[in-house]
Amino acid sequence: MATAAVGYSRWRSTAASLRLSVLMFLADPQWLIPSMIAPVIFGLVAFELFRGAGPYFLTYAILGAGMMSMWGQTLYGSGWATGQDREFGTLEPTLQSPTPYLYIVLGRVVWNVVSGLIGGGIVYVVVVLAAGGPPSLPNPLAFAILFVFVMLSLAAVGVVFAAFYVYTRYAGFIQNIGEFAFYVGTGCMFPVVLLPFWTNPIALVFPPTWALDALRYNSIPGYVGFSWGFEWDLVGAVVTTAVYLAIAGTVFHRVERHVLEVGNLADF
Amino acid sequence: MLARDGPAIETRGVTRRFESRKGFLFRDITRTDALQGVDLTVERGSIFGLLGPNGAGKTTLTKILSTLLLPTGGEARVLGHDVSRDADWLRPRIGLVLGGERGLYNRVSGRDNLRYFADLYGIPPVEREARIRTVLERVDLSTAADRRVEEYSRGMKQKLHLARGILHRPEILFLDEPTIGLDPKSARETRKLIRSLVVDGVTIFLTTHYMFEAEELCPQLAILSKGRIVARDSVDNLRQLVGGDRTLEAEAYGFEDRELATLRHLPGVSKVVEEEYGPATRLTIRVRTEETGVDEVRRVLPGHDELSVRERRTSLEDVYLDLVEEEAR
Structure with a gap:
């Protein structure tokens, strides 16, 4: 048997992780509930909640319910999958392979963004059917692009969170504590400016806060969000997303080293 | 300083301490010395057996040598490279079979498990499917390759672990209890496979509880007890030792x-x-x-x-x- 040490390819490793995520999704019927059924329920609830609340209530309903159905999947999907790696005992062979774990997480993030967008699409269809017509969007193309960008900003935070799952088996516990606070605090359901002022600086640490505010500015005429307006929201979203992705690279490297020092990879 | 070329494995004074913490405000730290100064040399192209009771430190040592755990003291080199500093260089050249029921993606097929790890090891796409077919044949798992792993028996999972371990053609293969859970026929075939790997030039580091297996496969072996190597020699010389x-x-x-x-x-x-x-x-x-x-x-x-x-x-x-x-x- 000739030895063939060839290392790894970033693209192939990411693609392999994406492919495995899709296979695992298709093989596990429990995913049908959060990805297919929950968006229908969220869409109907949001439609009733916002009905009659101004001329752009449909957009509010779509954004609120859309975020609700997508954010958990996109934000925590990768971390949860890492938790599953601990549960299955696959974290050890995966980390023992030449591929840095970051690329495994990236593959999962791509899938989570795609499945999150499918959920968002379902919400859109449900709300449009309930209302009997589409919302009036000033710029549908910009709305679609920003929508995808919000997903990516959520995913950027998700990559950093995934590192905690590698770091400790108690990451799920930490996630459960922070889940609702993060959801409300970053403006997933309603604008952050409606929250007490002291929460705003904390919210601005997270890219989705900026991205969601930009999305609302773009899609709801007369929307009152952060005083600096759409353009600076966009700049803030791009900068914070980039910072999170940079942090993710460093954090993963350090976390991988740390778990080799502590020796808790097999713990679940 | 240990030499870069020469033995497949060389350790000097390797120690490993684990700390477990209990309590939130008042932390109670328990320290366990799993390895207490392990000195070991394994020649290239040989089968080396490591025996020891449960908790002796066999898996800890295997994980250190396969870059899954850092030693807290001493020096360990595999293929002439330091396991702490040169993990990136070593990982494509090392195969690890920890075995057991865990460590596999149960909801997908055996073949898809291998495809995933083939990609993580950078096996060229044009070679991947043929390589997977070959290793599945070697471990006698071809007919079950497209079934979900959750339908596999323990022995079949063990074979899949083994297939994954040799898929990327490692220079050195760490086998932790490779025949555990296998029926006698499969265990014999696995031992045959291990011997054939050595003929191909692979160095095997084997831990086992089965004495006859160690005796049959390993020209050299060491006995680990309480984190220390208590003896290291050929079986015949060890007989004289006792x-x-x-x-x-x-x-x-x-x-x-x-x-x-x-x-x-x-x-x-x-x-x-x-x-x-x-x-x-x-x-x-x-x-x-x-x-x-x-x-x-x-x-x-x-x-x-x-x-x-x-x-x-x-x-x-x-x-x-x-x-x-x-x-x-």
Whole structure:
């Protein structure tokens, strides 16, 4: 048997992780509930909640319910999958392979963004059917692009969170504590400016806060969000997303080293 | 400083301490020294066996050598490279089979498990499917390759672990209990596979609880007990280390101290151990030379009508038990 040490390819490793995520999704019927059924329920609830609340209530309903159905999947999907790696005992062979774990997480993030967008699409269809017509969007193309960008900003935070799952088996516990606070605090359901002022600086640490505010500015005429307006929201979203992705690279490297020092990879 | 070329594995004074913490405000830290200065050399292209009781540190050492765990002290080199500093260089060249029920993606097929790891190891796309077919054939898992792993028996999972371990053609393969859970036929085929890998030039580092397996496969082996290597040599030399390669067993309803003393003075007798064996007493007599045999033992133990004496070759199990018990004392 000739030895063939060839290392790894970033693209192939990411693609392999994406492919495995899709296979695992298709093989596990429990995913049908959060990805297919929950968006229908969220869409109907949001439609009733916002009905009659101004001329752009449909957009509010779509954004609120859309975020609700997508954010958990996109934000925590990768971390949860890492938790599953601990549960299955696959974290050890995966980390023992030449591929840095970051690329495994990236593959999962791509899938989570795609499945999150499918959920968002379902919400859109449900709300449009309930209302009997589409919302009036000033710029549908910009709305679609920003929508995808919000997903990516959520995913950027998700990559950093995934590192905690590698770091400790108690990451799920930490996630459960922070889940609702993060959801409300970053403006997933309603604008952050409606929250007490002291929460705003904390919210601005997270890219989705900026991205969601930009999305609302773009899609709801007369929307009152952060005083600096759409353009600076966009700049803030791009900068914070980039910072999170940079942090993710460093954090993963350090976390991988740390778990080799502590020796808790097999713990679940 | 350990040399870069030379042995496949070389460790000097490797230690590993684990700390476990309990409590939130007042933390209670428990420290366990899993390895306490392990010195080891494994030559390239050989099968090296590591034996030891549960908790001796075998898996800890295997994980350190396969870059899954950092040592807290000492130096460990694999293929001439430091496991702490050169993990990126080593990982494509190392195969690891930890075995057991875990460590696989149960909801997808065996083939998809292998495809995933083939990609993580950078196996060229044009070679991937053929390579997977080959390893599946080698572990006799071809017909079940497209079934979900959750439908596999324990033995089939073990075979899949093995297939994954050799998929990327490692230079050195770490096998932690590779035949555990396998039926006798599969276990024999696995041992055959291990031998064929060595013919292909792969170095095998094997931990096992099966003494006959170690005896059959490993020209060199070490016994690890309480984090220390208590012996390291060929099986034949280890037999001598525990008092000879011949063992006589005498069984009767009790022996007197003077009889034991006489036995100990027979030519070539290196050790006499007395143990209760149900209602009877069994004497295990280790003999270095041919001068003392069944007849001599019978001669110095007169008056025991029920006496039975038999001779056998000192087994690796005898060696193992002697050394581990000695270390425990």
